Amino acid sequence: GAGVxxxxxxxxxxxxxxxxxxxxxxxxxxSLFWYQQAxxxxxxxxxxxxxxxxxxxxxLPSDRFFAERPEGSVxxxxxxxxxxxxxxxxxxxxxxRGYGEQFFGPGTRLTVL
Amino acid sequence: xESVGLHLPTLSVQEGDNSIINCAYSNSASDYFIWYKQESGxxxxxxxxxxxxxxxxxxxxxxxxLNKTVKxxxxxxxxxxxxxxxxxxCATGFQKLxxxxxxxxxxxx
Numbered sequence: 434g435a436g437v438x439x440x441x442x443x444x445x446x447x448x449x450x451x452x453x454x455x456x457x458x459x460x461x462x463x464s465l466f467w468y469q470q471a472x473x474x475x476x477x478x479x480x481x482x483x484x485x486x487x488x489x490x491x492x493l494p495s496d497r498f499f500a501e502r503p504e505g506s507v508x509x510x511x512x513x514x515x516x517x518x519x520x521x522x523x524x525x526x527x528x529x530r531g532y533g534e535q536f537f538g539p540g541t542r543l544t545v546l
Numbered sequence: 547x548e549s550v551g552l553h554l555p556t557l558s559v560q561e562g563d564n565s566i567i568n569c570a571y572s573n574s575a576s577d578y579f580i581w582y583k584q585e586s587g588x589x590x591x592x593x594x595x596x597x598x599x600x601x602x603x604x605x606x607x608x609x610x611x612l613n614k615t616v617k618x619x620x621x622x623x624x625x626x627x628x629x630x631x632x633x634x635x636c637a638t639g640f641q642k643l644x645x646x647x648x649x650x651x652x653x654x655x
Contacts, residue, residue: 437589464641475635475645476590489642524589532640534580537589 435459437538439525445544446515454510454541458527465508466535467500468524476524482508483531515545549573550636550646558652565623567649569636574617576638581610581621584648585632593621593634628653 438457446452458465464483468476469492478492484505493500497515502508512519522542526535550571559565571579577598582590596603596610596619603610609622619636633648 466641466643468643473647475637475647476643478639478642478644481641492642526589532578534592534595535643536592537582539587539589 437525437527437536439523439538439541441541442539443542443544445546447546448516450515451511451513452515452543454512454523454543456508456510456525456527456538458506458508458525459529459536460506462527462529462536463505464528464531464535465502466526466528467508467510468526469494470522470524470540472521479510479523512543515543517545519543520545550638550644554649555647556650556652558654559626561626561628561653561655563626565621565626565630565651565653567621567623567634567636567651569619569621569646571617571619571636571638573638574614576617578638578640579610579612579619580637580643581608582635582637582645583630583632584635590635623651626651626653628655 440455467479470476480500481489482502497513499511522540524540526537528535580595581593584590594605607624611620631653633650635645635648637643637645
């Protein structure tokens, strides 16, 4: 069956540009998570949705980061006025429950020049 | 805050050997632990999990051991194969997972 998909897989942005990263979770999964993974590091939590409700956004680094999941399925992570330190792989994961095993997508590699 | 750390950044083994990857965590209240495998260019892939009410759990060729006394977690891979080469992360948490920095497992033929 289809896993978690993310698009684009690669994104190059000039500093100051806005970007939007898309996540399609596994069908029927109520929980959706975003993580940021810097080179050589483990993923770091950004935010969590249960259906369309954003229950935890404590990991978002600044108010330039915004995530939404308006219909409880597809989610978009938006970064405004990108900066070089935003360069990382952004991972999306989904889960059929609010806890436990999270299924990860392949990630979007963002490079800010 | 909660943190997890892996003991070795790189582990090199020969094909057929058993591999042991270690992880330490800081929060004694941690209740749930997961091991993930990440290959280059891919997202983390679930390997095995364990709850704090257990001290051992086995899967196919993998075993996770949990020592709550010393807050230590290990992943054992039996008969390691070249396809096991990847970065391995331990993580803890219920919804918000906290990951360690990872151990790169290199398997040589």
